[in-house]
Amino acid sequence: MHADRRQFLAGSAATAALATVPAWAATPARAPLSDLFDELVQTQLRRSPESATQLGLDTAANADLRAKLSDQSATGIAAHKMEISAQLKRLEAIDRAALTPEQRVDLDCILFTRRSAVAIQALDFGGSAYGPSPYVVSQQSGAYQSVPDFLDTKHKIESRGDADAYLQRVQAFGRQIDEQTERMRHDAAAGVVPPDYILDLTIEQLSKTAVPANDALVVQSIARRAAAKGLGDTYGTQAAAIYTAGALPALQRQLAYARDLRAKATHDAGVWKLPQGAAFYPVALKATTTASMTPQEVHTFGLDQAEMLSARLDAELKKQGFTKGSVGERMAALYKNPDQLYPNTDAGKQQAIAYCNAKLDAIRSRLPSVFERVPPYSFEVRRVPPQTEAGAAAAFSQAPAIDGSRPGLVYFNLKDAGDWPKFCLATTVYHEGLPGHQLESGLALSNAGLPLIRKINGFSGYGEGWALYAEQLADEIGLYDDDPLGRLGYLKFMLFRANRCVVDTGLHHLRWSREQAIRRFVEQEGETPGFAAREVERYTVNPGQACSYKIGHSVFADIRTRAQAKQGVRFDLKAYHSAVLRHGRVPLDVLRQIGDEWMARG
Incomplete structure (x- = not known):
């Protein structure tokens, strides 16, 4: 334990914090940070009882949280702001020179979360859905x-x-509903x-x-x-x-x-219309992507990636005999192919979920060939509950409970089964499930060397970037060799993530309309209008987050490409995966440093 631990603690706070965390979730001794991190975890759990329950940490001295919901009143919001500002000052006062390389990664990650929170809270409006949202209650956020x-x-x-x-x-x-209504006012x-x-x-x-x-x-x-x-x-x-x-x-x-x-x-769709919208968007973009890119740089990146991926998709379509019309027109025709559609009934939707679970099962046996470690948790695919599917994302993932008491879950929004033709399902299972979100988050949750605060805090640029890389990996290990239409689905969704960068910045930076944004998806990649509309509506209330995927993927891909060029025949895919996964989720600038240090050692 660090000799001067009192600079981080007040009274018996450390003892109380440690007493509330089960043995299986305890933070390893990584002084001088471990005591502070334990205290921050405890504060975070007390602030969000819902998170404590979801993580399986509403036990022992935190058992009272099982009966509570978070305080979202004006008083609670003000207290949270003061709390975060105080935490940031303590984190910034830590002597980096006294830390090991692993500890510096831990510190940089938690510093990023607090700096982002302070920047967002300074704007004093909105709430949170997938990331910073200008609206506390929307189709995707609210109690x-x-x-x-x-x-x-x-x-x-x-x-x-x-x-x-x-x-x-x-x-x-x-x-809580009334507190949020007051926030809306x-x-x-x-x-x-x-x-x-x-x-x-x-x-x-x-x-x-x-x-x-x-x-x-x-x-x-x-x-x-x-x-x-x-x-x-x-x-x-x-x-x-x-x-x-x-x-x-x-x-x-x-x-x-x-x-x-x-x-x-x-x-008007974009946050540019809001009194502080011009300041909000760059803050949201930085917080969610964790990349140091301007809105215009992200827009240009998306256009370049979309052009390259459209050419790849065009070539694959021609291989399968789809030669007439634009890429978007050919993909739209494929979307309407009766052989690829499940009936838009409860029974048809159950068939789609069963197909997804079969794909999840099939990839499990392939994982040891490319990963040194696989998570110990169970995973399954479910349908988004009908009462929330009108505004829910097209697909999303929820990590398992740390103690394994609840499986990792992948949800598909099947409001309209036509939005999910069969050829689009497999790549989404790989993204949301294995080897995507569920593998990456499962490894972090079961990583005995990772502080608990790192396990329960994530970064969209890393998480979504890895999941998109996982789609690429699934293709590389042969999962589409007997499913050429599934490969079309993979490339189509890769193009979709590039267009997300174009559309999100178009809405919030270039003042595109909702209809212009929808048209981009329909024309460029053949999306159904309903699917495209739900995506654009999501970006409206979660500025910046949609850009995380392709930007994050580009960092993972760049590290691997540079490592292959440097190491040649010595390059080991398993070792690469271990290197970029061993620290859990990190900001993209930190990930680049991790990659550079790994290559320097190798």
Whole structure:
């Protein structure tokens, strides 16, 4: 332990922090950082009880968090700002010269998170969905959608204590909804109002959530699960009463206010229209991509990558006999091929999910050939719940619980099965599942040498960049050798990620309209209008995040290319993968340093 540990701690904070973390999740001794990191983890868990439950860390002295939801009031937001600023000062005061190379990586990662948070909080509006969002409530963010899904899928009910805690969270649900409605009022007073089409989606989803108790997921979930555990039928009745008295009126108030805002909303898509929008976008772009690129540089990068990938896709299409029309027209025709479509019914959607799970199973046996270590967790593919699919992303991934009590999950949005023809599914499974997000996050979570704070904090540029590299790797190890249409899907989605850079910067930097952005996807790569619209609507509320994928991929690919050129026949793919994965998720500038240091040693 570092001799002067008191500079990081106050009183018995370290003892309290360490006592709340189970042995299997404890931070290894990496003084002088470990004590501070343990304290920051504890503060983070207390700030976000939902995260504590999702990570399986709502135990021991943190067991009370099982009955709570986060404080999103104006007072809570102000306290969080002060907390983050104080943490940043302590982190910046650390003597880097006293640290090992591994510790410097850890410090740089946590410094990046706090610096990004301070920059975002300085703008004083919005909330968080996949990244910094100018809108606290939208089709992709807000307690109205996150809490019911969280209670249904993350809050375990094994005992009466679990069920009682669930009821307390239903009570807190109404409070959190009202806190976010007040935040919406605060933002609107500052001129921050979502576009009309975002409010239309939000109102649609709020209307489906603000339903009588008998139809509410938060009531149905506990009634079903408590009965299944032999806890009787009173919990459903209690949940219904709590929901009817608190959460439902709060939902109705939020819905009414969203309708009021809709009457004032404009159709402009980008954050440039907001009072501090010109400052917000570069901050969001830096926070999510972790790359030091200007909006114009990202736009140009996307255009260049899209041109190169369109040429590759054109060549592959011709190999399969698709020769007439533009690349976008040929891909659109392939999207409509009946042989590639699952029926747009519940049964057809179940078939699509079964196909995805089969692809996930098939790749497991290939992993040891290219990885020195594979994660110990289980993984599966599921469908996005119908009540949230109107505004949910096309596909996304949720990491497993650290203790393995819940599998890693890959979700597909099957609102319209036509958005997911068969040839597009496999590459998305590889991206979201194995060897993509689930492998990368599973390795980090099971990495005994990685501090807990590093395991539970991620970076979109790294995570999405790796997942896109994983799609490339799947092709390289032969997973499309007997599936040439699947390779078309892989290249099409690679092109899609390049166009994301073009569209996101187009919306927020170049003042494109929603319709212009949708048209880019439809014309360039044959996207269905519905799929393209949901993507553009996502970028509207999550500026910058969509650029993470291709920018991050370019860094992984560049390190590997340079290593192959330098090492020649000595290049070892397994060793490369271990080098770029061993530190967990890091900012892209840190990843470049890691790659350079590994090549220098090799």
